[in-house]
Amino acid sequence: MRATRLPRLHVITDTRVLDAAPVGPLHDPIIATEAALAAGARLVQIRPEDHYTDRAAFDLAAAIAALCDQYGAACLVNDRVHIAQAVGADGVHLGADDLPIDAARRILPPASIIGGTARDPESARAARRAGATYLGVGPVWGTTTKTGLPQPIGLEGLAAVCEAVDLPVIAIGGITAERAALCRAAGAHGVAVVGAIAAAADPRQATVELLEAVGESPTAGREDDSRNTRTAGDSRSERVRAVGAGHTEETPDTGLLRGVGRA
Numbered sequence: 001m002r003a004t005r006l007p008r009l010h011v012i013t014d015t016r017v018l019d020a021a022p023v024g025p026l027h028d029p030i031i032a033t034e035a036a037l038a039a040g041a042r043l044v045q046i047r048p049e050d051h052y053t054d055r056a057a058f059d060l061a062a063a064i065a066a067l068c069d070q071y072g073a074a075c076l077v078n079d080r081v082h083i084a085q086a087v088g089a090d091g092v093h094l095g096a097d098d099l100p101i102d103a104a105r106r107i108l109p110p111a112s113i114i115g116g117t118a119r120d121p122e123s124a125r126a127a128r129r130a131g132a133t134y135l136g137v138g139p140v141w142g143t144t145t146k147t148g149l150p151q152p153i154g155l156e157g158l159a160a161v162c163e164a165v166d167l168p169v170i171a172i173g174g175i176t177a178e179r180a181a182l183c184r185a186a187g188a189h190g191v192a193v194v195g196a197i198a199a200a201a202d203p204r205q206a207t208v209e210l211l212e213a214v215g216e217s218p219t220a221g222r223e224d225d226s227r228n229t230r231t232a233g234d235s236r237s238e239r240v241r242a243v244g245a246g247h248t249e250e251t252p253d254t255g256l257l258r259g260v261g262r263a
C-alpha cells in the first residue's frame with residue numbers, strides 16, 4: 001500500500017495572460033510544473049483560466065497529467081469536472097461558482113479527491129457535508145494572481161477554519177515558504193501556491209523550499225519511496241485508491257469514502 005496522506009504542497013498552474021514581460025524565466029505552465037515535479041512536488045492542480053477554451057484546457061491537462069504520471073504525483077483539475085474525467089485526473093477543486101461538490105461526487109470515480117473552497121467555519125462545514133476530501137482556505141494573504149477576491153482572512157481566519165472541521169486544510173493566497181510554515185503552525189495540513197513557484201526565478205529551488213517549509217522535504221524519508229518512481233503497472237487510478245485509503249469516514253448515502261487523514 002502506498003502513501004495515504006494528502007500531499008502538503010499543492011502546486012497550481014499559472015495560466016495568466018501577461019501584458020508585460022514574463023513574471024519568471026520559466027513562466028510556462030508545463031515547464032514550471034515539470035520543475036516542481038522534479039523537485040519533489042507530489043500534487044499539481046491544473047487551473048486553466050477562463051480564456052482557455054475547453055480544447056486548450058484539455059491539451060494542458062493531458063500534458064500535465066502525463067507529467068504527473070511520470071513523476072508519480074497526484075493531479076487535480078480546477079473547476080472543469082469534465083476535463084478531469086477526460087484526462088483521468090485524481091480529482092478536482094471546486095468553489096462557490098463551480099459544480100456543487102456533491103454533484104461532482106456523483107459523477108467522478110468513487111475515490112476521487114474533491115477539494116472545496118472555504119473562507120470561514122460555516123462554508124467549511126458545508127463543504128464537508130457535501131463530501132469534500134479537503135478544503136482550500138483563503139485568501140490568507142493578499143495575492144496578485146487572482147482579482148476580485150474578498151479581504152484576506154489572515155492566520156486567525158485560517159486557524160478558525162482548521163478548528164471547525166476535521167478535514168485537511170490547504171491554505172491559499174500569498175503563500176511563500178516563510179508563510180507556509182506559519183500556516184502549518186496555525187493548523188493547516190498544507191498550502192497551495194501559484195506565484196511562489198510559477199513566478200520564481202528558480203521554480204525548482206522554490207519548490208524545495210516550500211516542501212521543506214511544510215515538512216515534506218524531498219530529501220527526508222518518505223512514507224513510501226516508490227511513490228516517485230514510475231513502475232510497471234502504475235496508473236493514476238491506482239494512486240487514487242492509495243490516497244483514498246487514508247479516508248476516515250464513509251458517507252452513508254453513497255458509500256463513498258471521504259476525509260483524507262490530517263496527520
Ligand SMILES: Cc1ncc(COP(=O)(O)OP(=O)(O)O)c(N)n1
Nearest residue numbers: 093094095096117136137170172192
Ligand atoms: C487549493 C485551492 N483552494 C482554493 C482555490 C480557489 O477555488 P475557487 O474559489 O473556485 O476559485 P478559482 O480557483 O476557481 O478561481 C483553489 N483553486 N485551490
Ligand SMILES: Cc1ncsc1CCOP(=O)(O)O
Nearest residue numbers: 139143145173174193194195
Ligand atoms: C486561486 C486563488 N484563490 C484564492 S487566492 C488564489 C490565488 C493564489 O495565488 P498565489 O499563490 O500566487 O497568491
Ligand SMILES: [Mg+2]
Nearest residue numbers: 079094095098
Ligand atoms: Mg473555481
